[in-house]
Amino acid sequence: MKVLSVAETVALIPDGASLMIGGFMGVGTPERVVDELVRQGKRDLTVIANDTAFPGVGIGKLVGAGLVKKVIASHIGTNRETQAQMIAGEMQVELVPQGTLIERIRAGGFGLGGILTPTGVGTVVAEGKRTIDVAGRDYLLEVALKADFALVQAFLADTTGNLSYALTARNFNPVIAMAGGTVIVEAEHIVPTGVIAPDNVMTPATLVDYLIANG
């Protein structure tokens, strides 16, 4: 684990990168990283996240700045800019049921090729996918998702890089920390190693590549 400034960290992300970003309607999204992506004008990004939040909030800032080429999300209904760019053909949007999205990410991080889920069977979500019968019930084969980078927001990071999350800001964060090729963490508080008791570590430090320095 390396500690870098937010500018140095974001400079590692090339145009066209795929990014998994934590957060649910902006709660648990690493806002400093998002702001820096906008400041550095990273382009043609693929964003994999639960939603695109609201205009001007969290992932909504990337959408508003026109930096996103493709979104894979479960919900875009709270962001009219995402919908407008989708309708105008400026952005590709793949809508995935929320439970399927998080499981596809989990599969990516856990070394699985995909998962079998009953969600979406017989609906438009099933189009182009294999349906597999297991013990008399139909399941969709949903393939694993990985990304070049995972942009994680934690509540606490210790100086070794162990992470814990707070309340509903946890959401996608510990799962994407397993599925990003490079894992970048923005923590609300950086604390001495040992402050997070071993039982309370939710993401082990060995998964973290870069911790963004305070300031």
Added chain:
Amino acid sequence: MDAQTIIAKRIAQELKTGMLVNLGIGIPTLVANHLPPGVNVYFQSENGLIGTGPVPEPGMAQTRLTDAGGKAVTALPGACTFDSAMSFGLIRGGHVAMTVLGGLQVDQQGLLANWTIPGKMVPGMGGAMDLVTGAKRVVVAMQHSAKGKSKVVKKCNLPLTSVRPVDLVVTELAVIAFPGGRATLMETAPGVTVQQVIDATEADLVVPKQVSEMAL
């Protein structure tokens, strides 16, 4: 009593102490305001919370404690939080006793369409498909008609949310269940006749000899 209150009050009667319950946005959210006295349930917010409480007092909002719409909530004693994989494991795995969701259409077999109107409204399905597929009991809270057209239809022409039929539909006119895969009129709202429900419904309704009135 307005339509939304009739629907929310009647659905609240379906809640039993100890249930894990997931409420969708819109009318379903109102169900929490009408819990019968003495009934204690656990509300889940699919963003990662069991034990969701009411909105916080002014100045007491915690920015990391929100519902699935991103609004500040409180956590009741005994609440717990978890990540999204756990949250949807609870939903898909059959650990949620009941979900209450809005509806655009429900057909006479109980199939629900509630997430998109192609070309007009494409917000994404969020957690709806998982909830309808995985919750033990699915209750739909919706107005009986929209723009003069029945939302209880013969066959959904909007994209389905799931091929799993719902268990109960509650509107401001009626309670409809689906025994044997057929829409059956169980109750009428106070002051509403069986004929009025039939007239307002596109679906073919099975009408038992005795149809009771909602006890609100």
